[in-house]
Amino acid sequence: MSAELDDLYQEVILDHNRAPRNFRALHVGRKAEGFNPLCGDRLTVFLQIDDGVIKDVAFQGSGCAISKASASLMTESIKGKRVADATRMLEQFQGMVTSSPADPVSGLGKLEVLAGVRQFPVRVKCATLAWHTLRAALESPDAVVSTE
Ligand code: ZN
Numbered sequence: 001m002s003a004e005l006d007d008l009y010q011e012v013i014l015d016h017n018r019a020p021r022n023f024r025a026l027h028v029g030r031k032a033e034g035f036n037p038l039c040g041d042r043l044t045v046f047l048q049i050d051d052g053v054i055k056d057v058a059f060q061g062s063g064c065a066i067s068k069a070s071a072s073l074m075t076e077s078i079k080g081k082r083v084a085d086a087t088r089m090l091e092q093f094q095g096m097v098t099s100s101p102a103d104p105v106s107g108l109g110k111l112e113v114l115a116g117v118r119q120f121p122v123r124v125k126c127a128t129l130a131w132h133t134l135r136a137a138l139e140s141p142d143a144v145v146s147t148e
Contacts, residue, residue, distance in 0.1 A: 009065065012073075012113045017065035022058040022075035029056070032140075034133030036125045041067035045133040054078050054086055059130065066114070066123050071130035073111055083138060090131050097124050 029048035035041070041063030048056040057079050059071045074093075078086040089108070096105055101118040117123040 010113050010116065012110065013065060013069040016069035016072040020059075020068050020072040022072065022079070023060065024058045025060055026056055026058050030137055032133050032137035034129050034136065036063070036067065036129045038122060039064055039067065039126050041126055041129050043067065043071055043130055043133050045071070045130060045137050047134070047137045049083060052083050054081055054083060057134075059133075063129070064126055066117060066126040067129050070114055070127045073114070074130045074134065077109070077111055078134070086134070087138065090135060093131055094128055097127050 025044070026046035026048055029046060031044055031046045034043045034045070041061070043059055043061035043063065046056075046058045046060075047054060057075045059075060061068075061071070077089060081089070089111075092108055093111055093114075096108060096112070096115055097117055099105075099118065105112050105115045114127045117127045
């Protein structure tokens with residue numbers, strides 16, 4: 001593995017790929033499906049929102065290590081948050097992964113491990129798929145989104 005790929009596939013990402021958190025379906029609430037045709041990643045994000053708070057969030061699907069780790073980290077990061085705070089985090093995350101690889105990264109905690117995708121533009125869509133799908137779930141129940 002090259003040093004660059006090493007950066008991309010950090011231990012946290014490998015761990016979340018091997019043992020994704022909140023990897024299950026919810027039978028209440030809303031859901032959205034997302035598809036990244038460039039890589040073949042396919043995700044369903046489930047959301048249970050109660051009184052403006054994300055009470056529960058889960059995902060299922062199949063895809064590359066980056067897409068799965070990103071979805072897993074996302075569920076951990078937004079669970080229990082207010083919808084408005086999760087939306088802010090979503091925008092911050094998208095800003096981070098589409099910024100220049102030289103730009104400093106801050107304010108996103110564990111999600112910052114995914115900043116490595118900035119060196120691999122084709123991987124940015126893998127990292128943002130879960131977040132695009134989350135947005136769809138927040139905005140319209142039972143939506144299907146594509147990163148294309
Ligand atoms: Zn992918």
